[in-house]
Amino acid sequence: MHIAVCIKQVPDSAQIRVHPVTNTIMRQGVPTIVNPYDLFALEEALRIKDRTGARITVLTMGPAQAEEALRKCLSLGADEAILITDKVFSGADTLATSYVLAAALKTLDARTPIDLIFTGKQTIDGDTAQVGPGIAIRLGCQLLTYVSKICELEPTARHIVVERRAEGGVQVLKSALPAVVTMLEGSNELRFADMPGMFRAARQEVQRWNRDSIGVELAQVGLKGSPTVVAQVFGPRPKAVKALRIDGETPDAIAEAFVDKLFADHPHLEDAMLEHLELLGQQGVKP
């Protein structure tokens, strides 16, 4: 069994600076991590490896420094790592990203057939949740998003049963391999890398693939292959009316003054609050 895990290196903090002229992210100096949702995907793959001895390949599209994120995955137990990197891939939106990742996965599949593709439900920097579905469509695989649990996996019968978070409940779905599975947060608990794993990761080669390795059309990658374009970046503007500052000598004085002012300005709030508390009381919720 061969599992591919698609990950992304993301900035660690919200303290990201933007270049004032080019409006692009200034990556220098911002600490990076593996997208936390992707780690749930990797852990799920590692658990399958523990049970079945599956082989795990991690892939990412990104700049040269994304190699660091791949090494982290190797230290946790992935067998092979591929960095898909090329100047022409930069500036990609989700459509162009899924095109490159799907092309890389096809190349990998031709070498060692892939049974399952895992990825996180979304990234913490883009928050789009669109690349997983994009990969599935481009590869003609089954798509299983927001998966909280893998109930059954039969590599020989080639089927998979999962629990999927749907609106208002959980769907239990039975599907076929190969499938793209996007994992929900909290679906498992991530292991720590051990010393042998870290040493192995430091020594191991991270393969580098470029546009020629995966045979892509230049018109479909990077900025050129992205139908969506950022037309402007802007900071939020303060509201026209400034916040009313509540003053007082002590915290209690401030609190009293605030509550009086709040209910004086918005008398309906008091009624709404009392009625709501009464309702909660009737439902047996202790106020």
Place this chain on the structure above:
Amino acid sequence: MSDSLDTAAKPIKKPKRVLPERFKSYKGVWVFIEHEHGHVHPVSWELLGKGRELADKLGVELAGVLLGGMGEAVRELAAEVGAYGADLCYLARHPVLEDYRNQPYTTGLTELVDTYQPEILLLGATTQGRDLAGSVATTLLTGLTADCTGLDIDPSDRSLLSSRPTFGGSLMCTIVNLATRPQMATVRPRVMTMPARRPDRPLRVVEHGLQLDESAVVTKVLDFVPDVRADKPQLPFADFIVAGGRGLAKPENFTLVTRLASTIGAEVGASRPAVHAGWADVERQVGQSGKTVRPKLYIAAGISGAVQHRVGMEGADVIAGINPDPRAPIFDFANYALIGSAAELLPALERAFARRLAEARARRAQAAEETV
């Protein structure tokens, strides 16, 4: 949503891209009507409200798109599509579409788009909407902007302007899709205002027959386990919210948020750092990567007010911020500024609200006695 996050002061600089001839005939605004087990997700109605505005600016029709099983229930939902502002409803019913599954819904929605050619297609940024939007956009090879907090039309070229937070939620950006159609966007629940329901509005229903085959659909639904409503916080629909952030400094201090919340009958919310620190459950996270809320009162304790949080709660009627730093961004959009430590002010607020509510209760009881 207030317009402070909708547009920038700077003019929009669009890249030079030409819309190919074959897309020029694409007309109309569509909203995908999401439903599961006979209930339409409220985000679909909210999108019809926004869609109405966009369609009117463009001078085109607004349509709801409804895919579902053969039961009469789906046809009844179609009538509602009109009540919330659509001019017409594209209705595609087929036994294969009984439950939501990615493959047949992608096939169905893609065929409808190819047949009737809308210029804009909006979906809710829910688990269903995001699953479907990503698949349909990739199938159509068109642009899709996720989790928009603002949508508008550029009158100069009729293009859709989609705003959303960017760079980890520290700034906003406006995204355009100039060379493909439809222009697709997802919007999260509670971001747009719910339009008034007017059952008397006229509606045209266009029934579209889809050729689908169950044997060709690989994924099967084995079961659906509905959530037990009570054990999930209902943040998006709460009238009162007390939320805590990193400024609380210690996990023990988060209980002060919970205590004030229970005194005033509020739900507990949290900022992303507070959730990441493990002080609150991820279900309680408010902001771009959490829930969007529209309460009557939102008390933000120890929350700085970064864009990523702001977009999730700016729809609140009244916002009170508690922060020791008078220059914290939260005070740029709060109605009341309580300058001080949240650890001291939260217990003080608990006492003040308790006193005030007890007085109000006593006044009410007395008034009730007098009328008897």
